Amino acid sequence: MRTALIVLILIHGIIHLFGFLKGFGFAEFNAISQPISRANGLLWLLAFVLFVATILLNLIQSEFWWLCGLFAVIVSQTLIFTYWSDAKFGSLLNLIILLAVLTAYASFNFKNETKKDRIALLKNAPIENEERISLEAIQNLPPIVQKWLKTSGVIGTKRIFNVYLTKELQMKLKPNQDNWNFGQAEQYFTIEKPAFIWNVNTEMNSFLKVVGRDKFADAKGEMIIKLFSLIPVVNAKNDNKTDQATLQRYLAEIVWFPSAALSEYIKWETLDQYSAKATMTYKGIEGSGVFHFDSNGNFEKLTTMRYQDSNAEEPTQWTVIAKKTEQKNGIKIPVECEASWELESGKWTWLKLKITDITYNVEKIQ
Secondary structure (H helix, E strand, O other), rough: HHHHHHHHHHHHHHHHHHHHHHHHHOOOOOOOOOOOOHHHHHHHHHHHHHHHHHHHHHHHHOOOOOHHHHHHHHHHHHHHHHHHHHHOOHHHHHHHHHHHHHHHHHHHHHHHHHHHHHHHHOOOOOOOOOEEEOOOHHOOOOOHHHHHHHHHOOOOOOOOOOOEEEEEEEEEEOOOOOOOOEEEEEEEEEOOEEEEEEEEEEOOOEEEEEEEEEEEEOOOOEEEEEEEEEEEEEEEEEEEEHHHHHHHHHHHHHOOHHHEEEOOEEEEEEOOEEEEEEEEEEOEEEEEEEEEOOOOEEEEEEEEEEOOOOOOOOEEEEEEEEEEEEEOEEEEEEEEEEEEEEEEEEEEEEEEEEEEEEEEEEOOOO
């Protein structure tokens, strides 16, 4: 699609170059039967230059290429209106380019809004603290949780206050979907004031670009999915079910920063030798999940009853399974996971993820 767009813009730009050549008497341009003044010839040249600049900015993946493209379309369409009888069909090309420009702008705006949210999220999150996690600090936790924290390697390390990570994803947006959608995601967490912001870029059928953002802050949850960064498909917020579902997601994802298990808003209960129930309560929102571990204290899976979306009448069993565990930045964490829902029709594995990078106690927004 990108290559096709560049070729279209190039052809459209070259046509405008001929308008300039005719205006200055350098060449004939029979497509425009009307005479072209030198002043308008300069406008035809300006449109050509703007379209070429649009291509170059697109090729170097500048996030501002859409702005140059917008100016190019405005100049071009002004000329088309001036020479309407001959040039009206150029409006179709301008419309196609304009749609691409609007989509790129929507993506640019979505990224900016997400960055603002990240800045707000980390603004008051402390990062300088010499407190280290001791054996005494974990002695009141269930034995298997203590073993998990020891195995993960957090004993003797500084407390984690914020996290930045990137992921590669495979997703299925519907239970009957056969093929996986591939995408990339990044996520920030804060621990003292539990919060996260997650954004994803993926494609459907190699054509439909989808962006999404999940957010949990101040005990409020949001879930947004947009087609081409422009058309809302999901927009869930200001709803207790969404608040609880995003809180439970946060709880499940502390496996990537295990020291959060010591947070005062999480209470643990022993269930058996290899499992413990964690209940998270924050600003009136409560959710829980059962953490399962192997005999060595490695996280194996989490199960909980969770709302799929704000329209769900009842919660559904949600399971997150660790498929691979590795040490990252000195902490042993699950680096490959799968998530699934237990539907009436059967198990629906809708997400596979791989942690590509993780940084603790970051100081600068990426």
